[in-house]
Amino acid sequence: MEGEHREPHQKLVTGEFGYVLEDVPHLSDYIPDLLTYPNPLQDNPAYSVVKQYFVLTEDTVPEKIVVNKGSPRGRHFRRAGARQKVYFQSDEVHACIVTCGGLCPGLNTVIREIVCGLYNMYGVSKVLGIEGGYKGFYSRNTIKLTPKLVNDIHKRGGTIIGTSRGGHDTKKIVDSIQDRGINQVYIIGGDGTQKGAAAIYEEIRHRGLKVVVAGIPKTIDNDIPVIDKSFGFDTAVEEAQRAINAAHVEAESMENGIGVVKLMGRYSGFIAMHATLANRDVDCCLIPESPFYLGGKGGLFEFMESRLKENGHMVIVIAEGAGQELLTEERNEKDASGNKLLKDVGLWISQKIKDYFVGRCKMIINLKYIDPTYMIRAVPSNASDNVYCTLLAQSAVHGAMAGYTGFTSGLVNGRHTHIPFYRITESQNKVIITDRMWARLLSSTNQPSFMSCVDANEPKNGEEPQTESSEENSPS
Ligand SMILES: Nc1ncnc2c1ncn2[C@@H]1O[C@H](COP(=O)(O)OP(=O)(O)OP(=O)(O)O)[C@@H](O)[C@H]1O
């Protein structure tokens, strides 16, 4: 990742009773005397009949909606939506779209709806697809995107313009944007991508260019903070049901059948948690946020023994990032973006279960391990994700046409908003294991919470816990 580091430009507006607006930048913040134009939507027969179609400039959305009598009004984000005035004429716009990071259901829908939104709502006819992620700006071709070309792409998984990890070079990317005469950049991707988008925005601002940078958050892991949930997440949870159901069918058909399903979730176990809660055939769900141990009192094996005795079969769902600290095998490799490559916890836990029950307890077990991770990621988005993607894309287009820049479009408390990049990139959304949702999961599976003090002394391979406790090392 090349390029000079720049501090983000923060725009905080305060009001009465503790009101704070975390505003997003606008082209007029650094380019004086920009011309404005009436929004072409006011003559669009579909929209002109809506009583109050345009969003008021003052409209904002609270970050927290559960308040009590004495609460201050708190943080707010700018409401997304079409504005009365726009900062681009239709024939002046030259937009581009890039997708970066891993795949996620709905990428094609977002691409489709940016293209169709620009063409059909704003009369724009120059939209380029940058091939193969960030590095495509300076090393690959572009594709001219038209409503005809993107017409049915939402029915397909993946991204028609390709994606990649690594290769972010801020200066080269902005040079390419400048050379091509691009003035609206739509960037779809996860936390890494949004950090890259923030760097591109800062460089564009530094050069004083009339170019907006709009992000659309993408993460199948649902690990982006602030927003209600990420697109594709519902689809992933739904698709995971097929794997869990298969694991359950296999498990209940055999003597001491055990189905193990690995789902995605590097640092956040949302897919595993929601897929488990939705399914109800899962006996144990293991996620990165909740450390677990195998042997000893309160451990996984003890629980498995009792479940097998009770039901004759069981299903375990494990998120890919769970229990990484227990695996002895060293893997210090990183992907092209610098993300740590994880060890295969699904294979590891399957082997440990076999070693314990067959090797040590001399029990007959029938374990089936299912790894549907990439199958879940590669499917097209479901109906509700398609609608969500459409609104996210349209919000980004309205924001860009209105001259806002350096923002990510996101759903906050059910309302579409523009969020400054730094809020999206400064932290990660994680399952809070002391929160109600995880409690609901624990009560639905009746699995151990693994909060006992024994786990504090768990040795690396997780099998032979010591008896004395040590609060200092407690993982909880
Ligand atoms: N700190 C950063 N600054 C600039 N660019 C970055 C930064 N981190 C990542 N990138 C770039 O963003 C792109 C995507 O990053 P990454 O592979 O981490 O995926 P992601 O957007 O986080 O999505 P996923 O949820 O799939 O991990 C890559 O091209 C990478 O080079």
Ligand SMILES: O=P(O)(O)OC[C@H]1O[C@](O)(CO)[C@@H](O)[C@@H]1O
């Ligand atoms: O193998 P890849 O494509 O690098 O992606 C794997 C990672 O991407 C994610 O799906 C996030 O996009 C993680 O859940 C997973 O660890």
Ligand SMILES: [Mg+2]
């Ligand atoms: Mg990431």
